[in-house]
Amino acid sequence: MGLLKFELKKIFRQKKLIWLLVVVLLGVGFVFNQNFSKKEAMQERYSEVIRPYSEEVDGLYNFYKDGELKDRLDEEMKQQQVHVIEMGTIIFRWKGIVHSEKWDEIPSIEQEFLKSVEAFEEVEGGFSSLYGLEREKAIQKNEWLLAHDLPYVDDEFPLAPALVLKQSTDILLSAGAIVFLVLFFGNALTAEKEQQTWLTLKTQPIPRRQRILMKFAGKLFVILVFILLVACIGLLIPYLFGEQAWRFDYPQLVQSGEVFSFISTSAYLARSFVLFFAAGALVFSFIILLSTQLKSSFSVLVLTGFVGSVGYSMTLMNESLHVFWNPFYVLNIPEIVAETVGGSFWVFPAGAIVWSVLILAIAIALPEGERGLLGASDVKKPFNNGKTLHVWGVRNSSLFEWRKVKRQGLLRQSAVVLVLFAMIGFFLLGQISQKKEVEYFAGVDESIAMYKNFMLDSEQRLASIDEDLKEAEKSGDEALIRYYKEDAPKQWQMMMAYYGDILANYEMGKQAYEKGDWQSFYRYQLFNNREENGEFHNEYMSWRIGPRSYVLLEASKAEKEWLMKHNVQPIISGDEIPTMYESWPDKEMKKWHIEKNRKVDNSGLFSLHFYFDNYVYFIPVLLLLVVTGAGFAGEKGKRPTIQTLQTQPVMMRSIFFGKVITGVLVGVSGLVGIFAFVLLVSTLFNRFGDWYYPIFHYNSKKVVEAEGYTGMRALEGGFDFMPLGDYVLSGVALTVCIFLFLIALVHLLGIFIPRAFVVYGFAGLICGFGYILSDKLGDYAQFSPFTYLDIGRIINGEVSTVLNNPGVSVLNGCLMLVGVSVLLVGVGYGVLHLRSRYRVRKKKEILATL
Known part of the structure; x- marks a missing residue:
């Protein structure tokens, strides 16, 4: 017990718990501020939810009204018309309630509408906007709200404390949060090895098992504190500034495939808390195991990150690994919480705890080691056989810093890790690409079978018209007689022609792919896009954009025309281009649509596109940032080597410049090198890729409305396409400029802050705050370097379009990032110059008094 108190005291004295508090405050504050800023648009958002229902009801009303005027309605269709009129009346009242913002009346009116839809389907009517699984979910959620006497709340941007906490846990209690905790507390044991304090503990009469277990218990305490902070702050902020309704019985959807259920918000939160604790315990047990064998904090963190990222990526792409006994799948916390139906959820935290116990047992059983990653050694040979030169100026300071970087061995370790990561990434992308290709053509085969059934059904309907006509003549119903004589043959002939065209197109597309006839394959996809756009529908079919x-519709067609024009090899995925303008009714459908149409390929250029579009570029940037150091902060601490440097005949500003130049040269060379290696590996094992493959690019409203605009337009906005090669070059340029900015920022902070860990923390906070505030700058956002940290959204023009600011571009981003970098370095130089002059003046004053 005394040893546990000792570990807890060390945690408190390090003051890292304050950083946990800051991060939680920022995370919850961001969620609440985002929700609060959207409060006024709640009515508009809910109107979008019921808009598809209203549009389909209007379309059905017009269809049946037209049939009534032309005497086409039989008895069944007349009954359907009655229910359509009833639905229209309910929709009219529903819109009135939404306009009045009487949210407590929404569940009851929604129940009326759902019952009306059910009655409509009982008389063989079809309501495509709400059918099947989606209708069942709507019914069960509505029953839950009525049973618990709950008003409607905005699931996307809620203000109720329990729902804000739920959203906060989805962000803060995730794999990203575990990475954050690892970076802050993962080096607890190895740091003591590096500082030699671990040797002191080993001299005490404390069993090795107890030392390891108490170290692990300290990490569990940190996880508990983090969860407690999330729970308390996640409830307190919305209670103080939002709504005061302490209701934890709001329904939360839990769905896995076709199986779903609703659970209370309190049960959902309990799942998140327990699984996050278990996953955190698993990760820290693995770190404890590595820490007992390795001697370097950097080695432990890098190896943990490498093993975790590779295992996690392979797990996500292979559904057979989505099982409770896979320790990497446990890290997918939000998905497990939201997609595990029933009591089977609890096997996941139980499995993580079992893994933790097993790994700890191995750590205790293995003899303690002092290994270095990749053969690193504490014994360093002197440079140039001990023949050193007098240190002077920036050039020699840079050489001196380079020697330190090289002797530390971190650069070599990072290079090996990045190379392995790039090679594994190539094979992972290849497997994902193959999987998407198989799924795509499985869908084609299903569509072919479905339309063959439609053709067969239409033929049977057409063949039975004569018998139906005879029955109508026997009944003497003139309307039915006219229908079966005139309209029915025409209707089913048109439907057979429609189904036949679609079937022929699917068969042609499959054959074109098998033959490698890309032009025909693109014509097949273009036909699909045009069909989705309603260009082939007939008078017996209703079309809506949904x-x-x-x-999306226009860009998907334009993409195929571009591909046909430049005759490039296709990347197999869905036929559509997801954009920011879609209004999907729920996040699951949006996620499904994006994933279905996401393009993945492991060719050289497209691999780099994937890295820039999915934030993978931050891995080498941050790793090389740590390798090149935190400026003067890295020379301070418990073993302040800065004091030795200050005794040398060299100015501090020269040392500062040397550090910056070394960091820039090493970092930029490393970034360009890893990008070149990715390109080389992908080209050797697959292909270089098509320079002119089209990448969707948004155009802001100001650009679209400008005179001489040459791009394409649609109802929501303008767009065009850019070549893949240009996208990759822009991504490399922005990544290098972002690294220059971060190097300058870190080295400037290192002048004032004595600890490297705090420097990196402050740099992260500054970048986070800066990025959030940049979205508020509007017409001045192009002057903030933080605007350009999201490379993918900068290159494709999304940020520029959202802010309606054409000044936010790749060129301006590079100029701004480089300019601010130079400014920060200049500020650092000026500060050191003023400090030097101040010390000289104080020294002269002291000498004058002697």
């Missing part, structure tokens, strides 16, 4: 946007 949640898709006009930009």
Whole structure:
């Protein structure tokens, strides 16, 4: 017990718990501020939810009204018309309630509508906007709200404390949060090895098992504190500034495939807390195991990150690994919480705890080691056989810093890790690409079978018209007689022609792919896009845009025309281009649509596109940032080597410049090198890729409305396409400029802050705050370097379009990042110059008094 108190005291004295508090405050504050800023648009958002219902009801009303005027309605269709009129009346009242913002009346009116839809389907009517699984979910959620006497709340941007906490846990209690805790507390044991304090503990009469277990218990305490902070702050902020309704019985959807259920918010939160604790315990047990064998904090963190990222990526792409006994799948916390139906959820935290116990047992059983990653050694040979030169100026300071970087061995370790990561990434992307290709053509085969059934059904309907006509003549119903004589043959002939065209197109597309006839394959996809756009529908079919946007429809067609024009090899995925303009009714459908149409390929250029579009570029940037050091902060601490440097005949500002120049040269060379290696590996094992493959690019409203605009337009906005090669070059340029900015920022902070850990923490906070505030700058956002940290959204023009600011571009981003970097370095130089002059003046004053 005394040893546990000792570990807890060390945690408190390090003051790292304050950083946990700051991060939780920022995370919850961001969620609440985002929700609060959207409060006024709640009415508009809910109107979008019921808009598809209203549009389909209007379309059905017009269809049946037209049939009534032309005497086409039989008895069944007349009954359907009655229910359509009833639904229209309910929709009218529903819109009135939404306009009045009487949210407590929404569940009851929604129940009326759902019952009306059910009655409509009982008389063989079809309501495509709400059918099947989606209708069952709507019914069960509505029953839950009525049973618990709950008003409607905005699931996307809620203000109720329990729901804000739920959203906060989805962000803060995730794999990203575990990475954050590892970076802050993962080096507890190895740091003591590096500082030699671990040797002191080993001299005490304390069993090795107890030392390891108490170290692990300290990490569990940190996880508990983090969860407690999330729970308390996640409830307190919305209670103080939002709504005061302490209701934890709001329904939360838990769905896995076709199976779903609703659980209370309190049960959902309990799941998140327990699974996060278990996953955190698993990760820290693995770190304890590595820490008993390795001697370097950097080695432990890098190896943990490498093993975790590779295992996690392979797990996500292979559904057979989505099982409770896979320790990497446990890290997928939000997905497990939201997609595990029933009591089977609890096997996941139980499995993580079992893994933790097993790994700890191995750590205790293995003899303690002092290994270095990749053969690193404490014994360093002197440079140039001990023949040193007098240190002077920036050049020699840079050489001196380079020697330190090289002798530390971190650069070599990082290079090996990045190379392995790139090679594994190539094979992972290849497997994902193959999987998407198989799924795509499985869908084609299903569509072919479905339309063959439609053709067969239409033929049977057409063949039975004569018998139906005879029955109508026997009954003497003139309307039915006219229908079966005139309209029915025409209707089913048109439907057979429609189904036949679609079937022929699917068969042609499959054959074109098998033959490698890309032009025909693109014509097949273009036909699909045009069909989705309603260009082939007939008078017996109703078409609506639904949640898709006009930009999506037009861009999907334009993409195929570009591909045909430049005759490039296709990347197999869905036929559509997801954009920011779609209005999907729930996050699951949006996620499904994006994933279905996501393009993945392991060719050289497209691999780099994937890295820039999915934030993978931050891995080498941050790793090389740590390798190149935190400026003067890295020379301070318990073993302040800065004091030795200050005794040398060299100015501090020269040392500062040397550190910056070394960091820039090493970092930029490393970034360009890893990008070149990715390109080389992908080209050797696959292909270089098509320079002119089209990448969707948004155009802001100001650009679209400008005179001489040459791009394309749709209802929601403008767009065009950019070549893949240009996208990759822009991504490399922005990544290098971002690294220059971070190097300058870290080295400037290192002048004032004595600890490297705090420097990196402050740099992260500054970048986080800066990025959030940049979205508020509007017309001045192009002057903030933080605007350009999201490379993918900068290159494709999304940020520029959202802010309606054409000044936010790749070129301006590079100029701004480089300019601010130079400014920060200049500020650092000026500060050191003033400090030097101040010390000289104080020294002269002291000498004058003697």
